[in-house]
């Protein structure tokens with residue numbers, strides 16, 4: 001990261017306020033909470049003794065703190081409509097924040113600040129997908145934010161490259177949103193040094209042990225039976241970017257050793273080759289297994305764990321944060337309805353029922369499962385409702401019952417697991433056994449799908 005050569009930047013009000021969060025909050029509250037902004041000549045700057053460059057700095061800080069809308073409001077309130085051009089989704093144009101005076105005051109390179117603000121907007125957008133009002137959910141979002149930008153604007157500007165290079169380990173039960181958080185973190189590093197490499201994903205649990213090695217490191221033609229042509233591994237494909245290594249705890253010892261070497265030396269050797277390939281990759285790993293205990297019991301290599309756990313984010317299960325059930329459920333119903341705009345008004349009606357159920361009941365009773373289960377339950381419920389008359393919908397039948405739905409489901413006499421298994425098979429049939437397509441529709445990964453097909457259940461619940 002380049003620092004400006006224009007001497008020591010003098011500490012601005014923002015820089016001081018950033019070190020004094022209550023003061024920063026108070027300043028922002030004054031800006032955002034005052035209903036008379038628009039009527040005061042000169043807007044905020046007329047209300048308070050602050051310059052427009054300081055307002056721009058505070059707006060930048062708000063963007064970096066994940067509040068782009070507040071930044072936009074602040075700028076609008078400041079009476080400087082000219083300097084912003086909101087995009088159609090209501091986000092601010094980060095370039096518009098970059099008044100030369102503010103950049104000069106920050107004492108940093110303009111290109112760096114631009115890429116930072118873009119990254120900030122992308123991460124804040126991605127993190128919105130991690131819904132939750134609980135303190136734990138807020139902590140997860142804050143931790144993901146800090147994995148991209150550190151803990152203060154000063155951290156961000158001074159240490160961005162180091163922060164973006166740090167490996168991250170995400171811990172949490174299956175279906176708690178680990179991949180969602182990994183994608184948000186990857187967005188924070190994207191564009192650094194011009195890189196726009198998409199995140200590569202490898203799920204160690206979804207592949208047989210011997211294939212994981214070739215998936216990660218690639219192989220030479222003829223390296224093993226079935227290796228008809230050579231293949232780059234995902235680590236090479238992620239060169240210059242990020243690899244998401246899901247279900248890390250499922251890696252065999254030989255693959256652990258090879259991965260450790262790759263991380264330590266930035267070099268990998270494809271299976272069946274004796275040529276090393278140089279790579280520069282950031283690792284985001286995740287696991288639903290108790291990896292810390294595995295390290296203690298020596299069933300997972302401590303040295304590899306330490307390399308990957310540069311920054312650890314723990315996502316608590318949904319049953320430990322029941323306040324999040326209703327907001328997540330509502331968002332899931334919305335998403336589901338959105339995906340099926342073409343469906344009948346009957347489903348729309350059931351969508352409203354589902355929302356009412358989520359709001360009135362789902363949140364007030366203990367939910368033992370994870371987010372994916374909540375999603376699948378709502379999905380099956382809505383699809384089931386679509387096919388027959390639902391329990392809360394009275395009146396005449398608008399659709400004839402789907403004969404493919406087992407009677408016991410129509411009569412509400414079956415367990416959730418049975419409904420899930422039946423629904424998984426139905427989707428698999430509809431896509432003629434294509435597991436990737438089925439997992440995409442079901443919103444589960446292939447490992448979970450495989451476990452359900454094999455009758456092992458879809459989740460690892462410790463409840």
Ligand SMILES: Nc1ncnc2c1ncn2[C@@H]1O[C@H](COP(=O)(O)OP(=O)(O)OP(=O)(O)O)[C@@H](O)[C@H]1O
Pocket residue numbers: 129130131132172173174175176177178179180181246288328331371372375443445448
């Ligand atoms: N807080 C949340 N808000 C909204 N949706 C969520 C949340 N957490 C998880 N989800 C949804 O739940 C599903 C599972 O999430 P994700 O794949 O990120 O979980 P995971 O922990 O990586 O699972 P696995 O361990 O099985 O790979 C996804 O559809 C995701 O969008």
